[in-house]
Amino acid sequence: MVLEIMEPNTCIRGCCYSQTIPLHLRPSSYSLFSPIARGAESVVYEAVLDGKKVAVKKPILSTSEDLDKFHKELQLLSKLDHPGILKLVAAHARPPNYMFFFEFYEAGNLAQKLHVEERSLSIGQVIEITAQLAKALLYLHSLGIVHRDVKPANILLDENLHPHLADFGLAEYKKDLKQVSILNWKSSGKPTGGFHKKNMVGTLIYMAPEVLRKEIHTEKSDVYSFGVTVNELLTGVVPYTDRRAEAQAHTVLEMSYTEQRLTAAVVSEGLRPVLAGPELGVPTGLLSLIQRCWDADPQNRPSLSDIVSELNVMLECGETEGAKKDTSVDSFVSCGNVDTTNSQSYQEPMNWFTCGQDFPEKAYLSSEDAPSTRLSSNDSMVYCPVVSCGSFSTCGRRETMEDRHFMFPHFSKENDIHFFGILDGHRGAAAAEFSAGALPGFLQTLLPMSSPSQALLEAFVKTDIAFRNELNSRRESKGTIQKDWHPGCTAITALIVKNKLFVANAGDCRTIISRAGQPNALSRDHVASCPEERERVISAGGQVKWQVDTWRIGPAALQVTRSIGDDDLKPFVTAEPEMTETLLSAEDEYIVMASDGLWDVVSNADVVSIIKDTVKEPGMCSKRLATEAAERGSKDNITVIVVFLRPVSTAERIY
Ligand SMILES: Nc1ncnc2c1ncn2[C@@H]1O[C@H](COP(=O)(O)OP(=O)(O)OP(=O)(O)O)[C@@H](O)[C@H]1O
Numbered sequence: 001m002v003l004e005i006m007e008p009n010t011c012i013r014g015c016c017y018s019q020t021i022p023l024h025l026r027p028s029s030y031s032l033f034s035p036i037a038r039g040a041e042s043v044v045y046e047a048v049l050d051g052k053k054v055a056v057k058k059p060i061l062s063t064s065e066d067l068d069k070f071h072k073e074l075q076l077l078s079k080l081d082h083p084g085i086l087k088l089v090a091a092h093a094r095p096p097n098y099m100f101f102f103e104f105y106e107a108g109n110l111a112q113k114l115h116v117e118e119r120s121l122s123i124g125q126v127i128e129i130t131a132q133l134a135k136a137l138l139y140l141h142s143l144g145i146v147h148r149d150v151k152p153a154n155i156l157l158d159e160n161l162h163p164h165l166a167d168f169g170l171a172e173y174k175k176d177l178k179q180v181s182i183l184n185w186k187s188s189g190k191p192t193g194g195f196h197k198k199n200m201v202g203t204l205i206y207m208a209p210e211v212l213r214k215e216i217h218t219e220k221s222d223v224y225s226f227g228v229t230v231n232e233l234l235t236g237v238v239p240y241t242d243r244r245a246e247a248q249a250h251t252v253l254e255m256s257y258t259e260q261r262l263t264a265a266v267v268s269e270g271l272r273p274v275l276a277g278p279e280l281g282v283p284t285g286l287l288s289l290i291q292r293c294w295d296a297d298p299q300n301r302p303s304l305s306d307i308v309s310e311l312n313v314m315l316e317c318g319e320t321e322g323a324k325k326d327t328s329v330d331s332f333v334s335c336g337n338v339d340t341t342n343s344q345s346y347q348e349p350m351n352w353f354t355c356g357q358d359f360p361e362k363a364y365l366s367s368e369d370a371p372s373t374r375l376s377s378n379d380s381m382v383y384c385p386v387v388s389c390g391s392f393s394t395c396g397r398r399e400t401m402e403d404r405h406f407m408f409p410h411f412s413k414e415n416d417i418h419f420f421g422i423l424d425g426h427r428g429a430a431a432a433e434f435s436a437g438a439l440p441g442f443l444q445t446l447l448p449m450s451s452p453s454q455a456l457l458e459a460f461v462k463t464d465i466a467f468r469n470e471l472n473s474r475r476e477s478k479g480t481i482q483k484d485w486h487p488g489c490t491a492i493t494a495l496i497v498k499n500k501l502f503v504a505n506a507g508d509c510r511t512i513i514s515r516a517g518q519p520n521a522l523s524r525d526h527v528a529s530c531p532e533e534r535e536r537v538i539s540a541g542g543q544v545k546w547q548v549d550t551w552r553i554g555p556a557a558l559q560v561t562r563s564i565g566d567d568d569l570k571p572f573v574t575a576e577p578e579m580t581e582t583l584l585s586a587e588d589e590y591i592v593m594a595s596d597g598l599w600d601v602v603s604n605a606d607v608v609s610i611i612k613d614t615v616k617e618p619g620m621c622s623k624r625l626a627t628e629a630a631e632r633g634s635k636d637n638i639t640v641i642v643v644f645l646r647p648v649s650t651a652e653r654i655y
Pocket residue numbers: 036037038039040041042043044055057086102103104105106108109153154156166167168169
């Protein structure tokens with residue numbers, strides 16, 4: 001294949017150039033087919049370029065930093081030329097399309113091979129793959145480059161099972177690293193619920209202790225990841241998954257705070273994956289090499305040139321003829337399945353929503369008061385909003401949906417009462433589901449008896465108590481629920497009573513109102529990085545520690561400081577909401593409520609400007625906002641409720 005190079009052969013900025021690889025292409029020379037992988041930062045397609053099958057990596061570009069990153073990756077890739085490194089055949093580095101074109105590696109990546117196709121490798125194959133991988137890394141290191149993301153998912157195999165190191169998204173020149181490591185931690189995403197499976201966990205298990213401690217990544221940190229990777233090839237077991245069955249860890253598998261505990265153990269207790277056993281026939285030299293590679297002290301780790309020569313000796317001595325690995329990888333497969341279904345397996349027998357719904361009725365059977373004595377004060381002069389609402393929610397990039405929401409545009413018949421809420425579950429969806437049923441029920445029974453804000457406060461507290469009691473009694477009597485499973489949820493509700501809006505919040509969901517075209521927050525995010533909240537938690541007896549990337553509470557490492565459920569963190573992670581009361585007037589256009597999946601990536605001001613450009617229908621606006629958040633790379637579940645406070649036809653004209 002000879003690809004035409006169009007001069008000047010540079011990217012649009014002029015910072016990337018190459019003598020051999022075309023950096024811009026005629027649209028007619030290639031076509032993209034179906035995606036073969038969707039990463040956190042890119043989509044990879046099967047494609048054809050000048051009649052030849054290739055893989056196209058199209059980064060998700062949402063910020064100018066992403067664009068800088070593309071150029072950096074391209075500069076790096078166009079300099080690399082080694083049989084053990086994936087081959088860049090072309091790129092397109094001009095707007096509107098930014099793409100890398102790679103040689104296509106038919107056999108996919110090693111993680112897929114081991115854990116999806118469940119293929120086990122013979123010891124000989126492992127040693128051969130390992131030796132070639134080591135040479136590729138040695139080549140990189142000799143250029144002064146560290147890869148920083150060595151793991152089976154980033155090693156691609158061709159049809160001869162030769163490995164090609166891929167994914168240079170995190171690679172850096174060592175000399176540039178001081179600065180990068182700080183930036184990188186900063187931008188590595190802040191999951192406010194504390195869960196960040198894809199991004200953190202995926203790589204955490206390969207990260208050297210010094211990297212976990214946020215020191216600078218060196219060649220020796222690549223050596224560590226290399227050691228963990230080789231051991232994984234031998235055992236067929238995802239690092240640490242085999243330990244999960246023991247500890248309480250597996251009850252909260254979905255959550256990264258389990259992984260944070262793991263991090264602590266790797267860093268301070270020297271925890272490592274289970275070493276491949278001699279019973280598999282692994283040469284002792286290789287086992288010792290793996291152990292030296294993952295030594296806690298980088299200086300004790302061998303360099304890649306040492307590794308290459310040791311592996312060469314093993315190859316020459318014919319160690320590759322050693323026993324075929326006959327243990328199947330079933331042991332992993334069963335663990336692996338737990339990984340995605342675990343949180344459900346505790347919940348399936350139980351409908352938390354109906355359970356929640358039943359609660360207020362049980363609690364208040366006697367109080368069948370005619371509702372609303374307090375609320376029907378008869379002032380027909382007050383301003384009254386015209387309410388219409390819509391919502392949209394998506395699981396996003398998570399595997400499970402733990403957000404729940406409710407909308408009661410006519411909460412009670414006689415009065416102008418509207419009630420909306422979002423519950424963002426963590427450690428499973430149980431608390432969110434229960435609360436979606438219970439909270440409106442409690443409020444309904446409480447509203448006739450007290451002021452709206454008092455009723456809201458009590459509804460939150462009662463929901464929390466009811467949920468924890470229910471969980472406890474199930475734990476004790478039915479034994480269906482794991483002792484150390486402590487599901488929780490954050491909650492935000494908006495109650496409109498005539499011209500008054502009451503927002504109650506516990507956690508990091510948020511509600512804003514657009515008044516005369518300006519966003520105003522009606523709630524405060526309750527997270528441990530907020531000094532007041534941190535103080536409150538500490539003085540209530542909770543422990544707050546800086547863990548991994550932010551302030552977190554207790555051994556569960558929760559980031560939110562208020563929630564329903566989480567009974568291992570009560571009373572300091574309180575369910576008591578903070579309340580705001582707003583007098584509505586003709587200036588108020590709409591409110592937007594959303595889980596942190598939106599607010600992580602879309603600011604209050606962005607929300608207002610996006611709605612400005614969207615058809616004024618609350619459901620459409622909700623969907624537009626959630627989609628925007630997903631496109632900007634939100635890694636969480638996203639739920640949005642939009643409530644218009646004026647008739648939609650005027651809304652269209654006014655906002
Ligand atoms: N040249 C290729 N040939 C075949 N498959 C490929 C090729 N390049 C990438 N892939 C597939 O796409 C996946 C993702 O590629 P890559 O790791 O480069 O993307 P990424 O967005 O950086 O992913 P991650 O989320 O892991 O960081 C690979 O694991 C592999 O399965």
